[in-house]
Amino acid sequence: MVKILDASALVAYLWKQPGYETVQNLLSKAAGSEKNLLMSTVNFGEVFYILLRDHGPEGADKILKVIETLPIDFIEVDMGLAKQAAIYKAATKLPYADCFAAALAKVHKGEIVAGDKDFKAIENEVKVVWVG
Helix, strand or coil: CCEEECHHHHHHHHCCCCCHHHHHHHHHHHHCCCCCEEEEHHHHHHHHHHHHHHHHHHHHHHHHHHHCCCCEEEECCCHHHHHHHHHHHHHCCCCHHHHHHHHHHHHCCCEEEECCHHHHHHCCCCCEEECC
């Protein structure tokens, strides 16, 4: 089953926070197969914002080079994904950016990889692989 990374999962991996091993294992499996992990560009934007905030532009660019080597396909938001994210936002208290990870998981029949406990709000709709 395809795995969808939330920003919290990629941040946990990059900073070796609790549960980073789960993400590391998924990345290793993806590198050894032809099935990359997926991440919406909205969730990537959340990661890049955190990098800029914590490391400044130069530090963020260095870490971005590492991210670009990972077996992750970044999925652009189209109308279908935006509509599904809006449906989740209207029905739950899930933060808007997280709704895009949830929508991507629903559209691709995948599992969200996350450490953000807000995803408990949609566990009945989409499987969550918990990090940390």
